[in-house]
Amino acid sequence: MRNIHLERLESEAIYIMRETAAQFERPCLMFSGGKDSLVMVHLARKAFWPAPIPFPLLHVDTGHNFPETLELRDRLVKEIGAKLIVRTVQESIDRGRVKEEKGPNASRNMLQITTLLDALKELKVDSAIGGARRDEEKARAKERFFSHRDRFGQWDPKNQRPELWHIFNGRRHAGEHFRIFPLSNWTELDIWEYILMQGIEIPSMYFSHEREMVDRDGVLLAKCDYISLLDGETWKRETIRFRTVGDMTCTGAIRSTAATLEEIIEEVASARVTERGARADDMRSEAAMEDRKKQGYF
């Protein structure tokens, strides 16, 4: 049976990528190493085939990455001949642009906004292609494909351009830029089904494995150098997998035995918690995502 809805979503995403390359001078593709950005790289390859991807991949590195994602990133970039640019939160800290959070729940998630905006400015990026999807979170349900940011990188939900039919308006003044979201209409399940259909390689921690974990307020965090235990906490060996691969300090795992794509799809289809639901950063307040977005978060 043909997956008509996946074909439509793929065609739409490719259309958006090409529209970006045509309307902008200096696009870049935001690359995190997660499954969504891997799907985006795949779509970008298809969009410009047989030419190489005509824009670089930009990785904002918090320094708290899962090692599996970096390994795959470097291998992929080499394989497809893409250009990769890495900017690190550590550099921003060293240059005094930001201050490291303190305490047991310290995270570099907020800090990466500054690193990102600095990098976009430095590289004169006028269109940053991101993998955000409207189904992820309420504030994103109104996001545009071509999302306008003012000169401070801020998103003003009241000042977004209407998007009609398949006509996208990427006109901008000097200093302004756009975030482009080719996967806007995809759901988590679509991503997984597409990964399966296209045979896209993803980092191993998406699949079920055993790992040392700590349960902190209901969020399962992986053992790493950046997390220290609080009173009463212990590392425990668990059978888990990750549904997203952000910063290790705030990306929660789920207990799961899904070890293949088919099993993951089965699990996602019947899941009771959205994938962002396992992220500690979203749970801080009801409007957490909207606040971060306004400041320039993806």
Add this chain to the structure above:
Amino acid sequence: MDLLRFTTAGSVDDGKSTLIGRLLYDSRSIHQDQYEAIERASAVQGNGAINLALLTDGLRAEREQGITIDVAYRYFSTPQRKFIIADTPGHIQYTRNMVTGASTAELAIILIDARNGVLQQSRRHGFIASLLQMPHILVAINKMDLVGYSEEVYREIVADYREFVQRVDIDDVVFIPISALEGDNVVEQSGRMDWYRGPTILHHLETVKVGEGRNVVDFRFPVQYVIRPNQNFRGYAGQVVSGSIAPGEDIVVLPSGQESRVHSIVRMEDDIQRARAGDSVVITVEDDIDIGRGDMIVRRRNQPQITRSIDADICWMSEQPMKTNRRWILQHATRSVQAVVGNVIYRMNVDTLHRETADTFGLNDIGRIEFELADPLFVDAYRVNRETGSFILIDPDTNNTVAAGMIRGAAQHVPPVGRVTTMERPVSPGVVWDDLYIPREERERQQGHQAAVIWMTGLSGSGKSTIARALEKRLFKHGARTMSIDGDQVRHGLCGDLSFSEADRTENSRRVSEAARLFFEQGSITICALVSPYRQDRAYPRHIIPEERFFEVHVDCDLEICKDRDPKGLYRKALDHEILDFTGISAPYEPPENPELLLQTHVLSVEECVDQIVAMLVTHGIMQDID
């Protein structure tokens, strides 16, 4: 699994968000954490029960004000289908948002509160859906629980709305009585409305035919991007927006007109044998010709209109009113051109469906404009092809998108409502007008009188046909070559495919005008008896017939007398709502401002009227005095 995009429209209190929440909740598309977040928020707002509406009211400002202020997209799927909902707010001031949501949707759900019945904005939503050529409309009559699940209330609303729907251009409309709050007929069949045997909302969404809005006939390929990795490969990337293409087929590139043949359709995995509407592909052609972004690849025998002016319906979307004296950027498919307003034809009063004189448009106004373009566009009418019939206007100073446009065709210089000026006629592309083999002048010499067109306009029952018949008889008796075209007769054949909507009336009168012109050229004194209620429609024949040969005759009669005469029983039917869009009752009549002749038939007899017309023809040298 296929995909249905639909949009929802309703006012704040119609329960739209609750309906969407209910669809998501009952189809098990809400995750546990989302549910818990709503529980928390519901507790804060202190309204007791779980508030399903909170699921869709996205931004904090909205949650605080309790209203939705922009288009929000929602996703859910069932084993049959994946759904994308464009959730648009329904207040009057947010026409803009509904237009946006509807532009990519195939179905619109219009919510009506059973307690309030059909409101102004329910009509507004229906009108926008018809303007955007939505293939399917689902009218959800909500809050049936608050009217005791009454069949009578439901029937009344259905009858009311049906009457409205017939006045606008909507093909498929389905009515479903529901209670979003209680879940009746949303996902599960209601046990409290035995009198309703139709589908539930979800069942209808799952089974309605998708893809009907897509044009699969006319191949159009706007070039998005040129792919040239090396000297040996040159491909044109884009989306097939309509029709289909295969390797080996002949193509022509617009605007250059260069012809070639498709060599291959390239994909990363493998080459494609046929690319269809909706596919993003790369096309290579056999000849080395110059093609760039903004060009359009089409078939030689099936081309869009190539035009430097367009006639379009627009929805103004900016807080800044439209200024007619400045330049805009018009973005159409992958092409952008500069545009100036040539002519504001009218603004539509969306509530009364009347066309009003206008100089400018403000936020949420809808109307009709002609634009002059600095460079040609390749367009199809929006009703035939959504993708090549749509455009946006951009303000070059702010870069904001200020209007959405739906193309009717190349501009015909339609005179603005309330101000008749000159106009030109449409011509099929690539056709040359050959003069008749026997010129009209020679025919006129032989027959001893000149050709003319007498256009009789007036209310039904005013006496047009009666006068026309008597006039023709008189002229024929005196050896004149005559022809009469009667409004009722053409509706049987020539215009049998047209309705009485505003657009179709215009087309009706255009066809009659053109037919009259052919008889005119053949030498006849051609008598047209047609209600022809709109000034601009009557301006059309005036413009295609030479001056001094066209006579507009206003057959004027008091409406009450027409109703009284009612020769065909039409007024009675119109007053009983059996006929809709009936001029004088439920549709407007714009009397001529300067007719060549005014006949007041409640004062004059038929013979007196004929005398006056003959006298007019004699005075203007069309014929000799026949007495």
